[in-house]
Structure formats: structure tokens, C-alpha cells
Amino acid sequence: MAATTTTSGSPTDQGGEVSASFVVVANRLPVDRVQNPDGTVDWRTSPGGLVTALEPVMRANEGAWVGWHGAPDEVLDPFEEDGITIVPVPLSTDEVADYYEGFSNGTLWPLYHDVVAPPAFHRVWWDAYVRVNRRFAERAAQVSDQGATVWVQDYQLQLVPQMLRMMRPDLRIGFFLHIPFPPVELFQQLPWRREITEGLLGADLIGFQLPGAAQNFARLVRQRVSAEVRRDQITLGDGHVARARAYPISIDSRSFHELSRSEPVQQRARDIRRDLGEPKVMFLGVDRLDYTKGIKQRLRAFGELILEGRLDPDDVVFVQIATPSRERVEEYRHLRDEIDMLVGRINGDAGRIGRSPLVYLHSSFPREEMAAMYSAADVMVVTPLRDGMNLVAKEFVACRGADDGALVLSEFAGAAYELKQAYKINPYDINDIKATLELASHDAPNNKARRMRALRKQVFDNDIAKWADNFLTDLDQTVTG
Numbered sequence: 001m002a003a004t005t006t007t008s009g010s011p012t013d014q015g016g017e018v019s020a021s022f023v024v025v026a027n028r029l030p031v032d033r034v035q036n037p038d039g040t041v042d043w044r045t046s047p048g049g050l051v052t053a054l055e056p057v058m059r060a061n062e063g064a065w066v067g068w069h070g071a072p073d074e075v076l077d078p079f080e081e082d083g084i085t086i087v088p089v090p091l092s093t094d095e096v097a098d099y100y101e102g103f104s105n106g107t108l109w110p111l112y113h114d115v116v117a118p119p120a121f122h123r124v125w126w127d128a129y130v131r132v133n134r135r136f137a138e139r140a141a142q143v144s145d146q147g148a149t150v151w152v153q154d155y156q157l158q159l160v161p162q163m164l165r166m167m168r169p170d171l172r173i174g175f176f177l178h179i180p181f182p183p184v185e186l187f188q189q190l191p192w193r194r195e196i197t198e199g200l201l202g203a204d205l206i207g208f209q210l211p212g213a214a215q216n217f218a219r220l221v222r223q224r225v226s227a228e229v230r231r232d233q234i235t236l237g238d239g240h241v242a243r244a245r246a247y248p249i250s251i252d253s254r255s256f257h258e259l260s261r262s263e264p265v266q267q268r269a270r271d272i273r274r275d276l277g278e279p280k281v282m283f284l285g286v287d288r289l290d291y292t293k294g295i296k297q298r299l300r301a302f303g304e305l306i307l308e309g310r311l312d313p314d315d316v317v318f319v320q321i322a323t324p325s326r327e328r329v330e331e332y333r334h335l336r337d338e339i340d341m342l343v344g345r346i347n348g349d350a351g352r353i354g355r356s357p358l359v360y361l362h363s364s365f366p367r368e369e370m371a372a373m374y375s376a377a378d379v380m381v382v383t384p385l386r387d388g389m390n391l392v393a394k395e396f397v398a399c400r401g402a403d404d405g406a407l408v409l410s411e412f413a414g415a416a417y418e419l420k421q422a423y424k425i426n427p428y429d430i431n432d433i434k435a436t437l438e439l440a441s442h443d444a445p446n447n448k449a450r451r452m453r454a455l456r457k458q459v460f461d462n463d464i465a466k467w468a469d470n471f472l473t474d475l476d477q478t479v480t481g
Helices: 049-060 093-112 123-143 160-167 193-200 211-224 253-261 263-275 295-307 330-350 367-376 391-398 430-442 445-461 464-476
Strands: 003-005 020-028 031-035 041-045 064-068 074-076 079-081 084-088 144-153 172-176 205-208 227-230 233-236 241-246 281-288 316-323 358-361 379-382 406-410 423-425
Touching: 020 049, 020 123, 041 079, 049 084, 049 464, 064 123, 084 123, 093 123, 123 144, 123 160, 144 160, 144 464, 160 172, 160 193, 172 464, 193 211, 205 211, 205 464, 211 227, 211 241, 253 263, 253 367, 253 391, 253 445, 263 367, 281 295, 281 367, 281 391, 281 430, 295 316, 295 330, 295 358, 295 430, 316 330, 330 358, 367 391, 379 391, 379 430, 391 406, 391 445, 406 430, 406 445, 423 430
Parallel strands: 020 064, 020 144, 064 084, 144 172, 172 205, 205 241, 281 316, 281 379, 316 358, 379 406, 406 423
Antiparallel strands: 003 074, 031 041, 079 084, 227 233, 233 241
């Protein structure tokens, strides 16, 4: 593959003839660059359920994946990787700052997550968002066969469906939003609310995680767009029909389960518990370091349980993994400092020589290590203040080898809609978190088994392949134009 580098301004695509009947458009490509010791470059498939689910569809249709490869100010030609055509879209350093860190994650992310943090509205961010969305749409239009199916992913690219329909009305266009879609009362704060709404309506099928999100969008259309709305069907003045439906995303359940049952992972799980001092109860939290995840609230609740004597620090340990995230953004750096101080205070107040009740790991780990963590844990604690789905909850359930373990789950996570037998909490209520952590750690084994059986059935019956098949089947049945 050829690569050229730009040093200023907005990069533009170069060369490469690509034609595909199935095209995925996402902010990031499904591959990561690997620098070999000899200086050569290879690409490897990124971990993640979306890539796993779409690989068979991509190969069967000689599909193409359009996305950014992760390095600014660099232009790459399309290339083949593991049977999939990779179509890089370049971004400049300024566009990464304004389109991605700015509008996508400084404006849309907090707004869509119920304004847990205040969103910022900057016109220069919006201009970059429009410019980059147009570049993605143009690249998708170039590589799509006549009558191809194009599936656009997530909040960074909400203008692409309409732009793509204007360029290529022959295409069948789907869009899926992986994060929540907020109530109208919150969405209306956005100065560019009409443009985003019309951008999404360019799709034939708009997928959301939950029925409530699809209903929020339909209500928004009724108020803001001249269209006829009947249940999930939206008919625009030009005759174009868009459908807004819920498709709760999932994981590759069997793959996770098989990995967790492998002897190396089982041995690693035993080693983890040994290294922690063989606690009677191991609590586990696994999150991207983000203010929406409720990390501070859950750690504060655990610390109070220890200090009040309701949990014995000689018997329990809480392992919190916080994967680094958006560390160039000031709000995320501030959050890390707050959590660092909270962890230090809890361990300083309640720790013993040679034993700390709270183990905090600000790092990312490979899939095998995470499967071992899930297998080792007794209580999984998932307490986001707002979350589109939260696949960590499903990964924990998939890694259980038997009907044991307990899942403590925020009622504001999308996963709570499906995982009804989890121990539910209100993450804004510290006393509720405390009571539920205590219950989950001491509940009768037969109660835990009954809950886990139901959770496992849900997770294994509704995996990532079923999610993708349901969406693409419905998209195939839509009428384009």
C-alpha cells in the first residue's frame, strides 16, 4: 500500500479504484497499524464485536470499509486486509481537534448522554463536522456499486446519510446510532438540530439501541420536520421513506465464552485471585475512563461500605479497570485526577499493610486478560449515569462458566432493557448502590443462579450476528429513492 503525508490544511484522498456492493462507513477503520521491528508496517484486525459481526457479510459481498486510520495528516491508498477492502479517509490535525475531539465528543457526546457534562457549541467545530462528514460521504459514493448497500455507523457521521443520498440516490442506506438518542427537550439545545435531523433522515433505515430512543427521534421529527410520521415510518415531502427502529446491539457471546473456558484463561483467573489474596468476594468494574460511566459514584459507595464495616476489607477487594480515553481533552484529564485522589483516599482510610481494598488500573488490556478478569470476578459492577448499551455487562455474563456470579447494573444503561435479572441500581443514589453491592455479594446462591440463568439465555440467544442480520434484513426490505 502507498502512503503520502501532508503537513498542513485538509488532506484529500488519493488514487485506488474500489467498487463494492456492501460498504460500511465508520469513523475508524476495522484495522490497526502495527510497526514491525524491521521498520515495516502491517495491519491487524481491531478487536470488537462490530468487526466480527460484519466480516462474513463483507467477504461474501467483496465489501469495503470506509474510515479514518487513526493518524492525522497522512493519506493512504485503499488496500486489502484479510479479504476486506480498506478505504482510508484522511483527517488533518485541526480536523481531529475540531470534528472529533470538538463537535463529536465535546458537543454531541455530552448532549446525547443527558447532559451529564455540559456540551459546548462552537461554530468552528460544526464547520469541521460538516466538512469531514462530506468527505466520508464522497468517499463512500465513489466506492459503492450501482444499487449497493451502505451502512453508516454512529454519532460522528450523522450528516452522511443525507449527503450520500443526494450524491447517489440509487443506494440503499442504513444508519445505526451506538449511543443514546436524547429526549427532544435536550436535543433542542443543539443550534444545528435541524441539520442533524435531516442528515439522519437521508437513511432508509435508522437504527437505535432502544425503543425509547427511536421514539425520541420520531417525536423530534414530528416537531421539527415537515413529514408524516406513522409509528416507525417517516415519509418526507419528496416521497422518501425512512424507518426508525430499535436494534439492541450485542457481542460475540460464544467466542467470549469459549475464550473464557480455555485453560490459559482459567489459569490466569486463578492467578488473579491468588495475587489479590484469595478474597471471598471480588468486585470488578471495567470502563473507558469517561464521566458518563459513574466510576466515582461506585467507588465512593464501596469505600463507604468498607468504612462503615458493612464489608470487611480482609474479605473483599474491588478491582477497577479504567481504560485511558480522550486524554487530550481537559475534562477527561480532570476526571482522571479526581478518581486518582478518590482511590488514594479510600485505600489510605481503609487499607492494611500488604492489602488494599481497592485496586485501580488505569490501563487497557488484551481480550484474553479481560476474559480472565470476568471469570475471576464474583460481582460485576456496571453503573453508568447514561449508556447506549454497555457491552461489558454482556461480556461478563458470556464469560460465566456456570450459573454463578452477580451483575450489578445501572437502570440507565441500555443493557438494562434486556438484562432484566441483573441487580438494578440508580447510579445517582449512593445509598442504593451500597445496598445493592451488599446484596449482590451476600445473596443466596440459588437466587444468584436463577438470575444468571436468565441473563445467560438472553446474551446467548441474542448475539452480535443476530443483531447485524436483523438490521440488514430490514434494510434490504426497504424501498430506496
